[in-house]
Amino acid sequence: MKKIYLILLFFSLLGGCQPSKESPALFAALQKVECMIEQDxxxxxxxxxxxxxxxxxxxxxxxxxTDSPFVEWSLERPERVIKYKDRYICLISPMASIDISKEKLLEMTNYQNDTIGPIRNGMWYIGVSKDGKKQLLVSTHTTYLTSRFYTFPKLLEYVFNDYDEVNLPRFVLGMYSLVVDTSYTPKEAFRDHIQYIEGDIYYTNPFDEYFTEDKDSIHSSFFAVLNGKDTLKLNITDTIMQCLFFESMNNPIFFKSLPQQEPWYKLYNLLRDSTFYFQNEKGKYIKYSIPFGDTYWLFGVKDSLGHNLYDLYKRGVKENLKNIESFDEWDSN
Known part of the structure; x- marks a missing residue:
């Protein structure tokens, strides 16, 4: 009996991943990736x-x-590498606590002797429910229109509370930056110098009728962030393809209501949970919740002249991502 148990244990460890070490969602996603490897x-x-x-x-x-085991634009190393067949699955999360060291990564993959230059023939997204029982795989090409997951609204089912399969989300909030006045210095209270927010909103349907709606009327539809009785209206300033660029209205009261300490975290929560589209339907405003894409682990701070000052990071982002500024520095660690 003991011999049979040891044999079963041995074979359970041969697979690309071990179920006992994965969350149900990650385990299900890994199985999808392994199937894709099987299909070449x-x-x-x-x-x-x-x-x-x-x-x-x-x-x-x-x-x-790709031909490198890390994310090239951000130099993020994987926290785990799983060899499956003749491929290496590199698991990367900006929220992971520990990355594989350069030495260990080299030992596992010998990537420095690989062919130089990334090879990409497409991009996929896998949406997985928390229990891993429901999944969705979508394929796309790396173009401006379709490289973001929220241009596939059915994926929002896996991360958005108010998902409605019949009425798919019309808009998704993308990324944003905080704009401060030119007198601001890091020693001063940040909250008191915020002038406005700028960012982008994507609409999920390329044939959306947003551009044909009446924008001149004072009763036209609009975007806004709500904080109790305070409203921060978002004005659309430009458009390109499926992207709407916005700047918030000047509303000092809204920003003054934020906490003095680390106000950007409260603002992040408001943008994530309380951004809405108010659509005028026959003289009555209907409020639609806008999901937050939340794909970026940082947001920028710039002054009103457009100069980038520094970046702020979401809670939980690993420290080494905040410090690495060049490949030479990354390569020396």
């Missing part, structure tokens, strides 16, 4: 499995095939 979906040696967003509802992972 990836031309390159490394498969980057990047945790785009994860919450109490589920997770969304971005899948790409």
């Amino acid at each position: 979906s990836f031309p390159a040696k490394y498969v980057i499995m990047y945790e785009v967003i994860s919450n109490d509802i589920g997770s969304i992972y971005q899948i790409t095939s």
Whole structure:
């Protein structure tokens, strides 16, 4: 009996991942990726499995095939590498506490002797429910229109509380920056110098009728962030493809209501949970919740002249992402 148990244990450890060490969502997503490897979906040696967003509802992972085991634009190393067949699945999350060291990564993959230059033949997203029982795989090309997961509204089921399969979200909040006045210095109270927010909103349907709606009337539809009785209206300043660029109205009272200490976290929560589209339907405003894409682990601070000052980071982002500024620095660690 003992011999049979040891044999079963041995074979359970041969697979690409061990169920006991994974969350149900991650385990289900890994199984999808392994099936894609079996189908020869990836031309390159490394498969980057990047945790785009994860919450109490589920997770969304971005899948790409590349010739390096890290995210090139941010120099993020994987926290785990799983060898499956002749491919390396690199698990990366900006919220992971520990990355694999350069030495360990080299020992596992010998990536420095690989062919130089990334190879990408597409991008995929995998949406998984928290219990791992429901999944959705979508494929896209890396174009401006479709490289973001929220241009596939059915993926929002896995991360958005108010998801409605019949009435899919019309808009999704993308990224944003905080703009302060030119007199601001880091030693002063940040909250008292915020002038406005700028950012982008995506609409999920490329044939959306937003551009044909009446924008001149004082009763036209609008976007806003709510904080109790305070309202911060978001004015659309420009458009390109499926993206609407906005600047918030001048409303000092709204920003003064934020806490003095680390007001950006409260603002982040408001944008995530309390951004709405108020659509005028026959003289009556109907309020629609706008999900937050939440794919970026930082947001910028700039002055009103457009100069970038510094970045702020979401809670939980690993420290090494905040400090690395060049490949030379990354390569020396």
